[in-house]
Amino acid sequence: MYAIRSILVSTLFFAAVPPAVLHAATDTVQYVGGTVKSIPVNSSGSFNLDDTKELLFHYSGSVYRLPYDQITSTDIEKADVKHVMHVIPAESLMFTHRKRTLVIYYKDASGVAGTLDFELAAYRAVNAQEIIAAKKTPPPAGIVEGAWWGDKMWKTARNKASWDAQAVLNAQATQAAQATAAALAAPSAQNSATTQTGQLAPGGTK
Numbered sequence: 001m002y003a004i005r006s007i008l009v010s011t012l013f014f015a016a017v018p019p020a021v022l023h024a025a026t027d028t029v030q031y032v033g034g035t036v037k038s039i040p041v042n043s044s045g046s047f048n049l050d051d052t053k054e055l056l057f058h059y060s061g062s063v064y065r066l067p068y069d070q071i072t073s074t075d076i077e078k079a080d081v082k083h084v085m086h087v088i089p090a091e092s093l094m095f096t097h098r099k100r101t102l103v104i105y106y107k108d109a110s111g112v113a114g115t116l117d118f119e120l121a122a123y124r125a126v127n128a129q130e131i132i133a134a135k136k137t138p139p140p141a142g143i144v145e146g147a148w149w150g151d152k153m154w155k156t157a158r159n160k161a162s163w164d165a166q167a168v169l170n171a172q173a174t175q176a177a178q179a180t181a182a183a184l185a186a187p188s189a190q191n192s193a194t195t196q197t198g199q200l201a202p203g204g205t206k
Contacts, residue, residue, distance in 0.1 A: 027046060027121075027124075028044050028045075028046070028120065029044070029045055029046055029047050029057065029118050029119070029120045029124075030042060030043065030044045030045075030118065030119045030120070031043045031044075031045070031057070031059065031116070031117070031118055032101065032117045032118065032119045033117040034104075034114065034115045034116040034117045035114035035115050035116075036064065036114060036116055038064065039057070039059065039064055040060075043059040043060060044059065045057055045058045045059030045060065046058050046059075047118075047120075047124075047128055049128060049131045049132070049135075052135065053067060053068060053069075054066060054067050054068065055067075055068060055071070055104075055132065057118070066104070066106060066116070068132065068135045068136050069136070070106045070107055070108060070109070071104060071105070071106045071132060071136055072105045072106055072107055072113075073105045074102065074103065074104050074105065074129045074132055074133070075102075075103040075105075076100050076101070076102055076103070076122075076125050076126065076129060077100065077101045077103060078100060078101070079099035079100055079101050079119050098121065098122045099119050099120065099121065099122065100119070100120065100121075100122040100125040100126075101117055101118065101119050101125075102117070102118045102119075102120060102125040102128055102129060103115060103116070103117050104116040104117075104118070104132070
C-alpha cells in the first residue's frame with residue numbers, strides 16, 4: 001500500500017509540474033560546498049564552459065572564475081538523497097533529472113589546494129567533466145582544437161591563428177613565384193631589345 005501511494009503521489013507531482021519548469025530545473029547548478037568561501041553554500045546558478053581559459057559559474061548576479069590550468073582533477077559522486085514528507089525521494093525517477101555532485105579539485109596561483117562541489121543533473125555533470133578534461137589539455141601547436149570540416153572553408157575566431165599562418169605562407173609563395181617569373185622574363189626582354197637594335201630601318205643600307 002505504501003509503495004502504491006508513493007508511485008501515485010510521484011505521478012501526480014510530475015503531472016502537475018509544467019515541462020518547462022522541469023527542463024529549467026535540469027539546467028540549474030548548485031554550489032553545495034567546498035573551500036571557496038566567496039560563493040555562499042547552496043547558491044544556484046549556471047555554468048559557462050564556452051570560455052577557452054576559464055570555467056565560469058554565474059550565480060546571484062556574480063561570476064566565479066576558475067582557470068582550467070589550475071584544475072587538477074574532477075570526480076562525479078552520487079548526490080545526497082533526501083526525502084520530501086518521507087514519500088517522494090529527491091532523486092528523480094527520470095534519468096535526465098537525476099542529480100550528481102561534480103567535485104572539482106584545483107590549486108590556486110599560490111599552490112594552495114581547494115575543492116568546489118556542484119550539484120547538477122547527472123548527464124550535465126558528465127558533460128561538464130568531459131569539457132573540463134578537454135580544455136585542461138591544450139592541443140599540440142599548430143593543431144586547431146576540435147578540428148571541424150568547416151575550418152577549411154570559413155575563417156572564425158577558433159581557427160584564426162591557422163588561417164593567418166596559411167595566409168602568410170600563401171603570400172610568401174606568391175612573392176617567390178612573381179620573383180621567379182620576373183627573373184625569367186628579364187633575359188627575354190634583353191634579347192628582344194638586342195634584336196630590334198640590329199635590324200635595319202626601311203630603306204637603309206647594309
